[in-house]
Amino acid sequence: MAGPGPPLIELAGVGRVYRRAGARGRGVATRALSDVTLRIERGEFVAVMGPSGSGKSTLMNILGCLDRPTAGAYRFRGRDVGRLRPDELAALRRESFGFVFQSYNLIGSATARENVELPSAYAGLRRMQRADRAERLLRAFGLGGRLGHRPRALSGGEQQRVAIARALMNGGQVILADEPTGALDSKNGEDVLGVLAGLASGGHTVVVITHDPEVAAWAERRIELLDGRVVADRKTPARERPGAGAGFVRTGGMPAAGVAQAPSSLGVAVEWLQTTFASLRANLLRGSRLRTALTVLSVTVGVWSVVAMLSVVQGGYEAGVEAVSRAGADSMWIRPGSPFSDRRSTPVRLTVSDAEAIAGLDNVRGVEATLSGRLTLRRGDRQTEATVSGTTPDRLAIRGWTLARGVFLSERDSADNEPVVVIGAGIRDDLFPTDAAVGEHVLLGGTPFLVKGVLVRFARRGSVAADSRDREVLVPLGTAQALLFGREDLDSVTVYAADPKRLGQTARAVGDLLARRHGHRGFMLEADIGLRIGFTTVERLLSALIGAVGAISLFVGGMGVTSVMLVSVAERTREIGIRMATGARRRDILRQFLLEAVAVTFAGGVLGTALGFASRFVFEAFDVPAGLSPWFVFAALGCAVGTGLAAGIVPARRAAGLDPVAALAR
Ligand code: ADP
Numbered sequence: 052m053a054g055p056g057p058p059l060i061e062l063a064g065v066g067r068v069y070r071r072a073g074a075r076g077r078g079v080a081t082r083a084l085s086d087v088t089l090r091i092e093r094g095e096f097v098a099v100m101g102p103s104g105s106g107k108s109t110l111m112n113i114l115g116c117l118d119r120p121t122a123g124a125y126r127f128r129g130r131d132v133g134r135l136r137p138d139e140l141a142a143l144r145r146e147s148f149g150f151v152f153q154s155y156n157l158i159g160s161a162t163a164r165e166n167v168e169l170p171s172a173y174a175g176l177r178r179m180q181r182a183d184r185a186e187r188l189l190r191a192f193g194l195g196g197r198l199g200h201r202p203r204a205l206s207g208g209e210q211q212r213v214a215i216a217r218a219l220m221n222g223g224q225v226i227l228a229d230e231p232t233g234a235l236d237s238k239n240g241e242d243v244l245g246v247l248a249g250l251a252s253g254g255h256t257v258v259v260i261t262h263d264p265e266v267a268a269w270a271e272r273r274i275e276l277l278d279g280r281v282v283a284d285r286k287t288p289a290r291e292r293p294g295a296g297a298g299f300v301r302t303g304g305m306p307a308a309g310v311a312q313a314p315s316s317l318g319v320a321v322e323w324l325q326t327t328f329a330s331l332r333a334n335l336l337r338g339s340r341l342r343t344a345l346t347v348l349s350v351t352v353g354v355w356s357v358v359a360m361l362s363v364v365q366g367g368y369e370a371g372v373e374a375v376s377r378a379g380a381d382s383m384w385i386r387p388g389s390p391f392s393d394r395r396s397t398p399v400r401l402t403v404s405d406a407e408a409i410a411g412l413d414n415v416r417g418v419e420a421t422l423s424g425r426l427t428l429r430r431g432d433r434q435t436e437a438t439v440s441g442t443t444p445d446r447l448a449i450r451g452w453t454l455a456r457g458v459f460l461s462e463r464d465s466a467d468n469e470p471v472v473v474i475g476a477g478i479r480d481d482l483f484p485t486d487a488a489v490g491e492h493v494l495l496g497g498t499p500f501l502v503k504g505v506l507v508r509f510a511r512r513g514s515v516a517a518d519s520r521d522r523e524v525l526v527p528l529g530t531a532q533a534l535l536f537g538r539e540d541l542d543s544v545t546v547y548a549a550d551p552k553r554l555g556q557t558a559r560a561v562g563d564l565l566a567r568r569h570g571h572r573g574f575m576l577e578a579d580i581g582l583r584i585g586f587t588t589v590e591r592l593l594s595a596l597i598g599a600v601g602a603i604s605l606f607v608g609g610m611g612v613t614s615v616m617l618v619s620v621a622e623r624t625r626e627i628g629i630r631m632a633t634g635a636r637r638r639d640i641l642r643q644f645l646l647e648a649v650a651v652t653f654a655g656g657v658l659g660t661a662l663g664f665a666s667r668f669v670f671e672a673f674d675v676p677a678g679l680s681p682w683f684v685f686a687a688l689g690c691a692v693g694t695g696l697a698a699g700i701v702p703a704r705r706a707a708g709l710d711p712v713a714a715l716a717r
């Protein structure tokens with residue numbers, strides 16, 4: 052059947068030496084093939100015979116481009132295979148060869164149909180055509196009712212027919228079968244040989260490796276090997292061939308190999324997604340569910356702990372910001388005086404309109420105008436000393452204070468110079484030890500003042516230290532000016548910044564404004580920069596802590612994913628070999644394992660983030676401040692996927708770098 056042009060297969064002086072590192076550093080060389088020279092033409096049905104260890108499998112691996120000769124030349128359709136790069140060899144396997152092994156070599160986690168589809172998926176055939184062709188091939192081999200079965204649910208004969216269908220999926224111009232009947236009973240063995248004979252008469256080139264003369268008798272030519280050399284090569288007489296002329300295989304119904312079409316880019320994207328999801332489902336959910344579950348679990352726990360820790364740190368940070376700003380890190384204090392920088396200035400007269408002008412500046416959250424002095428408060432025969440402050444009605448809101456009883460001073464109280472007062476809890480204790488204070492009167496500088504409200508207690512219950520805030524006595528500013536102190540100008544103005552970090556900047560703006568209004572700098576402006584610097588330092592430390600905790604946890608989680616993936620690659624070496632034999636390129640394998648790593652870490656990331664957010668409520672139930680912002684979700688998922696990629700790269704490269712023959716030998 053030799054056509055025009057170069058022969059299909061041509062070996063010239065081919066040798067194969069296996070080298071293994073032996074004891075004392077000396078390489079042990081095994082000569083598996085020596086000086087093999089032969090030609091195989093299109094459509095031939097050849098049996099390669101010989102005792103075990105004679106080099107049959109080695110020859111088949113070389114013919115099928117799974118392995119390369121160490122000596123001599125192999126030309127396939129005139130092309131020197133020895134010069135091809137790994138991906139070109141993969142393309143040749145994909146397009147021209149179909150392998151059938153003694154142990155079937157089906158992927159256990161894939162269905163019969165998916166196993167048959169495999170070579171065409173790597174060849175880029177469209178999904179529908181792939182499914183259609185696989186189904187028709189399986190039907191042609193009487194497996195129409197077994198499409199969705201997985202290999203372990205099929206008999207040996209059925210599995211071998213699935214393997215033959217797979218070999219034909221991309222056309223299978225050359226079928227290489229290594230002991231295809233070795234694991235089958237004689238009935239199933241004959242069926243398989245009949246199929247192969249039918250393929251040969253249908254124009255396929257079939258090479259069957261066997262040590263069994265009865266199997267070899269089906270072929271029209273017999274090549275015998277002994278110790279890696281060809282010792283005989285002759286035609287089998289037709290009368291001895293059981294399959295000759297039988298032609299009982301239904302090759303007529305066999306569909307032609309599809310040709311990959313160029314679909315639209317959207318179609319490509321959709322197909323890619325469908326194929327990717329299908330393969331992830333098969334490998335992660337059907338393959339080793341326990342392994343997948345454990346990996347997802349470890350990533351979940353890692354992400355969960357990161358998110359939970361971050362939420363505690365964040366909550367602590369927010370609580371710290373609040374505490375620090377309460378301690379005055381967000382405020383400045385202005386009073387009349389001559390600063391060192393301007394000894395000649397006479398003190399300014401601070402006025403309410405100064406306070407109002409300051410309130411209009413950027414980053415100013417609130418302004419308190421204060422006029423105060425030490426006075427004695429009396430009620431009946433009780434009396435106490437306190438600093439009485441005339442203040443504006445927004446003081447309560449600015450300081451975030453609340454009242455235990457009553458109401459606060461109003462705008463109207465100040466305008467009408469009302470004799471009303473709000474007192475701290477400590478003052479109340481002194482003057483009203485037993486009865487309610489609100490609605491009663493106290494004498495202030497001889498004038499009766501109505502108690503309108505009592506502040507909440509600040510000193511902690513049972514604490515020995517008094518809190519100065521419990522000794523506040525607040526009256527309306529107008530009242531203080533007109534009734535108590537008899538002067539208009541203020542003692543001090545306190546300015547609160549919206550953003551404590553910009554306190555210094557705001558202080559400069561306030562100073563400039565006052566200097567402009569008064570024509571000189573006769574005032575003292577104090578901001579507790581030390582406290583603010585401390586606060587900034589704590590903030591920086593906490594951010595660094597968040598970063599370190601996050602990085603360490605992600606690193607630990609990533610190492611876990613890497614080791615699980617490495618185990619997975621080791622466990623799935625044979626599957627990788629099968630994929631390579633059916634034409635997967637290195638990058639197909641690389642991509643598959645990377646995608647699996649990312650899918651697993653992404654799933655873990657989603658679960659871990661959800662648990663992390665849920666933990667917040669547990670923390671809060673135990674009074675641990677916890678806070679989380681929505682960007683945590685993106686950060687956590689981004690980190691999880693990044694970790695998946697980083698952790699998956701080493702195992703994926705190891706998988707992609709496997710030698711197909713060694714991988715299949717597992
Ligand atoms: P057959 O298939 O005829 O039984 P093989 O081709 O498998 O023979 O093996 C031929 C020879 O090469 C044997 O001696 C075998 O031990 C040796 N051999 C096969 N594969 C390897 C390998 N990967 N490393 C070292 N020696 C090998």
Ligand code: MG
Nearest residue numbers: 107108109229
């Ligand atoms: Mg063998």
